[in-house]
Amino acid sequence: MAAFAATAGGLLRLRAAGSEGQWRRLRGAGLLRGLLQPESATGVAAQRRRVAHFTFQPDPEPREYGQTQKMNLFQAITSALDNSLAKDPTAVIFGEDVAFGGVFRCTVGLRDKYGKDRVFNTPLCEQGIVGFGIGIAVTGATAIAEIQFADYIFPAFDQIVNEAAKYRYRSGDLFNCGSLTIRAPWGCVGHGALYHSQSPEAFFAHCPGIKVVVPRSPFQAKGLLLSCIEDKNPCIFFEPKILYRAAVEQVPVEPYNVPLSQAEVIQEGSDVTLVAWGTQVHVIREVAAMAQEKLGVSCEVIDLRTILPWDVDTVCKSVIKTGRLLISHEAPLTGGFASEISSTVQRRCPECV
Amino acid sequence: MGSSCPRPPGPKALRLRLGCPLLCLLQKQLPRRQEQQHFPSLDDKPQFPGASAEFIDKLEFIQPNVISGIPVYRVMDRQGQIINPSEDPHLPQEKVLKFYRSMTLLNTMDRILYESQRQGRISFYMTNYGEEGTHVGSAAALDNTDLVFGQYREAGVLMYRDYPLELFMAQCYGNVSDLGKGRQMPVHYGCRERHFVTISSPLATQIPQAVGAAYAAKRANANRVVICYFGEGAASEGDAHAGFNFAATLECPIIFFCRNNGYAISTPTSEQYRGDGIAARGPGYGIMSIRVDGNDVFAVYNATKEARRRAVAENQPFLIEAMTYRIGHHSTSDDSSAYRSVDEVNYWDKQDHPISRLRHYLQSRGWWDDEQEKAWRKQSRKKVMEAFEQAERKPKPSPSLLFSDVYQEMPAQLRKQQEALARHLQTYGEHYPLDHFEK
Numbered sequence: 001m002a003a004f005a006a007t008a009g010g011l012l013r014l015r016a017a018g019s020e021g022q023w024r025r026l027r028g029a030g031l032l033r034g035l036l037q038p039e040s041a042t043g044v045a046a047q048r049r050r051v052a053h054f055t056f057q058p059d060p061e062p063r064e065y066g067q068t069q070k071m072n073l074f075q076a077i078t079s080a081l082d083n084s085l086a087k088d089p090t091a092v093i094f095g096e097d098v099a100f101g102g103v104f105r106c107t108v109g110l111r112d113k114y115g116k117d118r119v120f121n122t123p124l125c126e127q128g129i130v131g132f133g134i135g136i137a138v139t140g141a142t143a144i145a146e147i148q149f150a151d152y153i154f155p156a157f158d159q160i161v162n163e164a165a166k167y168r169y170r171s172g173d174l175f176n177c178g179s180l181t182i183r184a185p186w187g188c189v190g191h192g193a194l195y196h197s198q199s200p201e202a203f204f205a206h207c208p209g210i211k212v213v214v215p216r217s218p219f220q221a222k223g224l225l226l227s228c229i230e231d232k233n234p235c236i237f238f239e240p241k242i243l244y245r246a247a248v249e250q251v252p253v254e255p256y257n258v259p260l261s262q263a264e265v266i267q268e269g270s271d272v273t274l275v276a277w278g279t280q281v282h283v284i285r286e287v288a289a290m291a292q293e294k295l296g297v298s299c300e301v302i303d304l305r306t307i308l309p310w311d312v313d314t315v316c317k318s319v320i321k322t323g324r325l326l327i328s329h330e331a332p333l334t335g336g337f338a339s340e341i342s343s344t345v346q347r348r349c350p351e352c353v
Numbered sequence: 354m355g356s357s358c359p360r361p362p363g364p365k366a367l368r369l370r371l372g373c374p375l376l377c378l379l380q381k382q383l384p385r386r387q388e389q390q391h392f393p394s395l396d397d398k399p400q401f402p403g404a405s406a407e408f409i410d411k412l413e414f415i416q417p418n419v420i421s422g423i424p425v426y427r428v429m430d431r432q433g434q435i436i437n438p439s440e441d442p443h444l445p446q447e448k449v450l451k452f453y454r455s456m457t458l459l460n461t462m463d464r465i466l467y468e469s470q471r472q473g474r475i476s477f478y479m480t481n482y483g484e485e486g487t488h489v490g491s492a493a494a495l496d497n498t499d500l501v502f503g504q505y506r507e508a509g510v511l512m513y514r515d516y517p518l519e520l521f522m523a524q525c526y527g528n529v530s531d532l533g534k535g536r537q538m539p540v541h542y543g544c545r546e547r548h549f550v551t552i553s554s555p556l557a558t559q560i561p562q563a564v565g566a567a568y569a570a571k572r573a574n575a576n577r578v579v580i581c582y583f584g585e586g587a588a589s590e591g592d593a594h595a596g597f598n599f600a601a602t603l604e605c606p607i608i609f610f611c612r613n614n615g616y617a618i619s620t621p622t623s624e625q626y627r628g629d630g631i632a633a634r635g636p637g638y639g640i641m642s643i644r645v646d647g648n649d650v651f652a653v654y655n656a657t658k659e660a661r662r663r664a665v666a667e668n669q670p671f672l673i674e675a676m677t678y679r680i681g682h683h684s685t686s687d688d689s690s691a692y693r694s695v696d697e698v699n700y701w702d703k704q705d706h707p708i709s710r711l712r713h714y715l716q717s718r719g720w721w722d723d724e725q726e727k728a729w730r731k732q733s734r735k736k737v738m739e740a741f742e743q744a745e746r747k748p749k750p751s752p753s754l755l756f757s758d759v760y761q762e763m764p765a766q767l768r769k770q771q772e773a774l775a776r777h778l779q780t781y782g783e784h785y786p787l788d789h790f791e792k
Contacts, residue, residue, distance in 0.1 A: 092572070117572060123602055128561045128595030132603075135565020138550065139500070141572070143565070155591070162555045163562070169758045171543045171551035172534035178761055208759045208767070232761040261764065309764040 052190070052242065054282040058249035059219055059266075065252035074244040076218035076251045077106040077183075080225040081144065083255035085114045088142050090179075091229070093119045095129055095146030103148060104185055104244050130156035130182060134164050137177035137234070144229060147184040150238055151198040156182075164234040165209030178232035183225070186214065186238035187279050188330055196241075199278070199331040201307045204236055205340060211235040211260055212307040216281040217243070218251045223258030224305065231260060240278040263311035265318065269300035272324040275315060275341060277304040280328050287328075307337060315341060316348045422629035425676055426656060427646035431705050433713030435651075442651055442658070446720050452493060452650055453715060454729070455513045456485035456708050461733045462508075462518065463681075465741055466525055466539075470685040474745065475525045479540045483648070483680035485509050486707025487612050490653025491673075494661060495580060500570070501549045502563040502581045504556065505540055506612065506679075510582075514547040518737060522744035529791055534758070535750040556587040560596030560609070564670075567605035571668055578661045580608045585674075586617025588631045597638040600670035608660045609640070609672045612647065614679035619692040632674035640672045647675030648707040651714075678705070751791040752778065 061068055071079060085091050093107060099121045101108035111119035122129050129145050136143035147153045153160075160182070168176035188197040204212045211233055215221035221239065228235035240247075266281070267288060276284040281303045288299035300318050304310060319325045325345055327338035399408055428440045435441045463480040470478040481488065488509025495501075501510055508521070519530060524542050527535035533543055533551060543551025550559070563581035570577040587593060588611055600607050611631040615622055628634070635642030641663070645652045653675055660671035678701040682689045689698070715721035756771040757763060763771070778785065 090569070090572070120603070123595075123598045125595045125598065127591055128599050131558065131561025131592060131595060132565035132568070132599050135502075135562035135567075136569045137565075138562065139566050139569040139573075141569040158555060159558060159561070159592075163553060163558050166553070167551075168761065170533065170537050170541070170553060172532050172536065173758045174532055174543050174545040175551055176761070211760075309760075309766055312766065 049190075052246060054279065054286060056217070056243060056247045056282055057285055058247070059217060061250040062219060062252060065256040066254045068250040068252050070248060071218050071222075071251040072243075072245050073215075073218045073221055073239065073247045074104050074106045076222040077225060077239060078108060078110070079251065079253065080222040080229070080255070081107060081110060082113070083226065084142070084144065084229050085110065085118060087255070088229075090141035091118070091144060092136065092141065093144045093146065094122050094132070096124055096148050097121060098146050102146065104239075104241065106146070106183075106239075106244075126152055126155040127159055130159040130164070133180050133182065134159060134167070134177045134234075137180035138167070138175055140179065142179045142229060143177075143181070145180065145182045147182060149196055149198075149241075150184040150186040150200050151195045153182075153184055153200060153236075157203070160204070160210065160234075160236070161207045165207050167209075167234075169209060176232070177234050179229075180234040181225075181228045181231075181237060182235070183237045183239060185241035185244070187240045187242060189242045192241075197330075199238070199329065201238060201277075202331055202335055202337045202340075205308045205310075205337050207308070209233070210308065212238070213260060213305065214238045214240070214278040214307060215305070216240070216278055216303050217247050218249050220258055220303075220305065222251055223256050224260070226255055227257045227260050230257070235260075238278065242279055258305070261306045261309045261311055263305055263314040264303045265300060265314065266303055267299065267301040269298040269322065271298045271322055272326060273300045273302060273315070273318040273322045275302045275304055275325065275327045275338075276329065277307065278330075280330060284328055304341075310341070312344055312348065316345055319345050320349050417628055417633075419627075419629045423632045423642070423644045423674075425644050425646050426652050427649045428651040428655060429649050429710055429714060431710060433710040433715075433717065435714075440651075440655060442655055444651075444654075446718075448493070449711070449715065450720065451513070452489050453708070453711050453721065454733075455489045455509060456650075456711065457729065458518075458733045458736070459485055459488070459509045459512045460708060461730070462512075462521060462737050465734075465737050466522075467681075467685065469525075469741065470539075475539055477539045477685055478525065479505060479684045480681035481506055481508055483678045483701055483706065484612055484614060486650040486711070487610070487647040487653055487675045487677055489513050490650040491580065491582075491608075491610055491657040491675075494654050494657035495578065496661075498548055499577055499661070500563075500566055500579045502559040502566070502579065503549065503552055504559065504583045504587055504612075505552050505554070506584065506614075507582045508540065508542065511542055511544060511547065511549055514544075514549065516542070516544055516547055516549075518740035519743065520544070522740050523747070526744045526747070527749060528744055528747035529750050530744070530747055531750070534754050536754075557583055557590035557592040557596075559583070560587075560590075560592050561599060563609075564596050564600045564603070564605050564607055567600070567607035567670075568603055571604070571606055576665055578606050578608055578664050580610055580657075582610045582612060584617060585611060585613040585615075585622060585631055586620065586625055588634075589625060597634070597640060597670070597672070601639045604668045605670055606664040606668050607670045608657065608664055609635075609670060610657070611672070611674045612677060613674055614647075614677045616679050616683070616689075616693070618683040618687060619689070621692075630674055630676075632672060635672035640670050642672040642674070644674045644676060647677030648705050648710060650707055650711050677707075680706075749790045752787075 081093060097103055098107045099111050126147055133143040133145035164177050187199050201212050213224050213228055215224045225237055228237050274284045274288060284301055288301050291297040291299050300322055302318060327341050329336055329338055430436055459481055466478045467480050469475050488507050492510040492513035523530035524533055525539035541552040560581055560583060563579045567579040613630055617625055632642045632644040643656050645656045656673050660673060664671050680698055680702050753771060756767045759767060
């Protein structure tokens with residue numbers, strides 16, 4: 001009986017300790033701790049693993065695209081893919097494990113709905129996945145390739161940089177692979193370590209001929225992904241994996257487009273321009289709030305959205321106004337995309353920085 | 354029943370131990386194969402999902418067979434005589450003459466363009482000497498709309514598809530008539546109209562791409578095959594492995610055509626692979642494979658024809674390894690006397706050349722003679738020289754074309770760079786050979 005009471009007490013304490021409001025799924029472990037340790041010790045053992053360094057900020061419900069539905073990021077992706085396969089009979093989705101729904105559930109239900117010739121697994125080979133996708137696109141059909149983690153995109157680097165990006169140019173526009181889109185989970189997730197956390201956008205930014213896009217939210221992701229799929233150039237779409245479940249907002253059910261190569265000023269300000277993309281946009285939003293509160297500094301926050309070709313005008317216009325620029329990204333500092341932005345801004349508006 | 358090895362408990366045994374209700378629960382969790390299995394017999398087959406095979410209780414490594422490898426299919430002997438009449442494709446005279454004219458016109462063009470590089474008129478060239486049979490035999494067996502992905506030594510395929518000399522030259526000179534807008538090195542041909550995808554320098558990258566194109570053709574019910582050419586050296590690339598595996602698992606109507614010509618620049622096949630060439634790899638992927646005499650244009654034709662028919666009908670890949678010999682240097686940047694003997698090269702040039710073998714065939718049929726040969730040589734040389742002189746005189750494309758087609762639409766940053774170049778040329782144009790370029 002005493003053991004049971006201690007267990008119940010342990011459970012209650014654990015529930016109270018959940019600070020971010022997420023239901024703690026380690027009920028079994030809590031039970032064990034309750035049984036093995038006296039109550040006083042349970043307080044220390046109850047420390048949760050905090051994975052998120054930010055809080056996702058949903059955008060207001062969009063009104064102009066019709067009926068919306070509550071979706072998280074991976075559901076928004078599924079919705080975009082569903083819309084694409086519905087209206088484009090040539091569109092196919094392929095990669096490792098996409099048939100059963102994908103390791104992040106982005107393709108759940110699509111194989112049943114559209115058939116095994118349209119949603120299918122490939123062998124475990126990234127250079128093959130991208131090369132195969134290029135070939136489909138060369139015939140004019142729409143190819144949506146999935147790379148399981150952006151960390152594993154490097155075997156396909158040759159196909160992306162030497163082939164996909166240059167297909168139109170080198171053939172004098174006789175051939176192209178514009179109907180190719182490559183999707184990959186991107187960015188830190190807390191426990192991913194070296195090989196499930198990378199942000200390789202800077203490697204691809206150096207490659208004219210492709211587009212590189214990173215959404216910050218489910219609404220942005222669906223619209224940007226649809227734009228990538230419809231874009232007549234090969235696109236790489238990086239999906240912040242930490243947001244797959246954590247980001248939830250109202251997303252239109254019907255297809256819609258968010259334009260590529262257009263940065264979005266998501267908060268206006270006058271003292272400093274803050275630029276970020278993907279997950280870091282939410283961190284920067286919190287930074288802006290803290291700066292306002294603690295330092296009285298008014299921040300203008302820009303979500304870059306497209307890394308290549310990037311919206312130089314919007315960023316420069318903002319910096320001309322504020323006179324200061326701060327760029328923040330998860331990727332390594334040296335040679336990171338912030339260096340491209342800062343050097344371009346310094347070149348374009350030298351008097352104002 | 355007399356077996357001394359304990360077998361896993363069948364459904365009956367489980368029922369006895371665990372009782373009926375639990376069994377229902379467990380049966381749901383048992384792998385489906387066990388539910389369908391009948392355990393009573395002594396049948397002791399391996400059940401692994403990964404392979405379908407028998408057990409063996411003797412330790413034995415499989416010896417790779419490279420001494421007597423996959424045999425080389427041929428129709429003609431080295432003197433151009435049909436060996437087995439039932440393998441003669443009995444092609445009409447006009448068609449076989451087209452084979453011959455394509456191969457010899459290619460040979461003539463090669464000689465003249467190689468020379469033009471030596472004279473500094475074009476920057477670079479690669480000849481096709483000795484491999485004309487592989488190009489023409491295979492191209493002739495395809496439909497004109499079958500998509501071709503090549504490596505760089507398949508100009509005969511384009512020649513067979515009547516790609517005009519003017520356009521071959523335009524690409525090598527990089528002049529205004531080049532469909533590729535003068536952007537690539539010579540011999541990187543491409544032609545949308547003739548379904549020949551533009552060549553790129555990186556090796557083997559075309560292989561998985563060809564597979565994707567074949568998959569799309571299958572989905573479109575196009576009744577088209579895709580053919581993918583590559584050399585035995587490129588077959589060592591990871592992209593080749595990727596392409597073979599994808600083609601087999603995704604059931605694509607594709608012909609993989611490997612030109613095994615003995616060398617990858619200076620690297621002989623003994624340093625390129627240790628197994629029985631490329632054909633032997635096919636079965637490892639589950640691919641129908643054949644090795645043919647690449648210098649026998651009818652053998653190449655027959656194999657490609659049958660492969661095409663079956664690839665489209667059965668939606669599966671075929672691998673043809675055409676054995677041949679690279680008589681010329683790798684390119685104008687290579688001097689192959691550094692790594693092989695002149696005697697070796699002469700043997701192939703004189704004793705086993707696809708053009709001579711076909712000529713002997715034609716002559717023995719009475720479809721060609723020395724007079725026609727002389728006239729054709731003169732005529733083909735004249736055609737090539739005319740195209741060559743015309744190509745020399747044309748200007749190069751406008752420098753503004755440096756920036757277009759990077760994307761379908763020109764992004765702002767590239768437009769700025771294009772404008773910056775224009776301004777630069779306005780001020781410093783005298784330092785550039787602008788007279789040779791269109792405005």
